[in-house]
Amino acid sequence: MKPLFFFTAVFVLALVALAPGVRKALADAEGGWHTAQYGDLAVTALSDSTGMMPFTIFYDITAEDFEALAAAGGSPSANEVPSWINAFLVKKGDELFLVDTGMGVGPSIVPLVSAAGYSPDQVTHVLITHFHSDHIGGLLDGDGSPSFPNATLYAPVRDEEYFIPKSGPDVNGTELARKVTGPYRSAGRYRAFDPGAQIAPGVKSSSLWGHTPGHTGFAFESSAGPLLCWGDVVHAYLIQFSRPEVTLSYDVDRPGAAATRRKVFNEAADGRWLVAGAHLPFPAIGQVTRRNGGFVWSPYQASETEPAGGAPASGADGPPAAEGSAPTAPAAD
Numbered sequence: 001m002k003p004l005f006f007f008t009a010v011f012v013l014a015l016v017a018l019a020p021g022v023r024k025a026l027a028d029a030e031g032g033w034h035t036a037q038y039g040d041l042a043v044t045a046l047s048d049s050t051g052m053m054p055f056t057i058f059y060d061i062t063a064e065d066f067e068a069l070a071a072a073g074g075s076p077s078a079n080e081v082p083s084w085i086n087a088f089l090v091k092k093g094d095e096l097f098l099v100d101t102g103m104g105v106g107p108s109i110v111p112l113v114s115a116a117g118y119s120p121d122q123v124t125h126v127l128i129t130h131f132h133s134d135h136i137g138g139l140l141d142g143d144g145s146p147s148f149p150n151a152t153l154y155a156p157v158r159d160e161e162y163f164i165p166k167s168g169p170d171v172n173g174t175e176l177a178r179k180v181t182g183p184y185r186s187a188g189r190y191r192a193f194d195p196g197a198q199i200a201p202g203v204k205s206s207s208l209w210g211h212t213p214g215h216t217g218f219a220f221e222s223s224a225g226p227l228l229c230w231g232d233v234v235h236a237y238l239i240q241f242s243r244p245e246v247t248l249s250y251d252v253d254r255p256g257a258a259a260t261r262r263k264v265f266n267e268a269a270d271g272r273w274l275v276a277g278a279h280l281p282f283p284a285i286g287q288v289t290r291r292n293g294g295f296v297w298s299p300y301q302a303s304e305t306e307p308a309g310g311a312p313a314s315g316a317d318g319p320p321a322a323e324g325s326a327p328t329a330p331a332a333d
């Protein structure tokens with residue numbers, strides 16, 4: 001299997017060539033975190049890293065079409081498109097949910113949790129969308145202990161069965177999956193959940209299988225409407241919103257991944273869901289709308305999505321919304 005991410009030394013130097021929406025998303029990521037208030041939820045995006053994805057890992061699209069979409073979106077290279085790795089904190093009542101944990105290499109997301117006004121030991125639930133390394137890599141600290149010592153780890157049982165097989169050969173990723181879940185299991189704080197299982201009051205899992213067998217979204221109820229943390233429904237936003245059928249070499253079941261993507265796009269657009277995506281342009285919180293037979297991504301603008309009367313003020317139990325980094329510019333599309 002190819003490496004999950006392709007970083008290029010020229011990436012930063014090439015920013016000047018990016019379209020305004022892409023430039024802004026990267027500039028916002030400089031501090032590494034961004035909090036948006038959504039009804040009674042405080043949703044914080046944490047920026048693990050960014051990189052470029054080459055055409056060679058994509059399926060179900062011609063080179064000509066890929067290059068045209070990359071160019072239209074302001075990608076610095078005709079045969080690569082930018083991508084992001086994000087994790088999300090969701091403060092709901094007294095509980096603090098962390099959805100995915102990033103790669104865990106270089107600067108991990110733990111300092112970002114602190115920078116955003118929380119401490120890692122405040123995290124009550126770690127929710128894993130699937131067992132790929134860019135989602136589970138941050139579960140342990142440098143000593144091999146849980147990075148979130150008071151949290152219970154929730155993982156989709158179908159990914160557990162696939163990545164940590166009880167019989168038969170290991171798959172790519174088995175070693176890491178075993179390693180990072182082990183300390184949580186030993187501490188009695190590991191739960192494998194069935195597709196669609198309720199995780200906590202107002203927090204439900206939703207099977208988004210295809211990318212991996214257990215790939216999962218997490219739906220949070222809020223006073224402003226639903227929030228769906230959808231994991232890897234989209235890897236390359238310059239390509240896959242307009243062409244949902246485009247898949248990648250990382251997809252375990254490519255037709256399944258494409259069908260799930262189209263289904264979720266339709267549901268998110270119809271329901272006007274707020275969406276948080278692991279590989280969308282930071283801060284990666286926004287909405288899906290239809291355009292020209294495809295879909296487009298619109299970063300969250302509180303004034304449009306908040307109910308009349310605005311969001312409740314942050315309480316003493318949560319951080320204030322980040323100032324000066326509200327996502328107001330549309331992403332390149």
Ligand SMILES: [Zn+2]
Pocket residue numbers: 132134135232278279
């Ligand atoms: Zn991923």
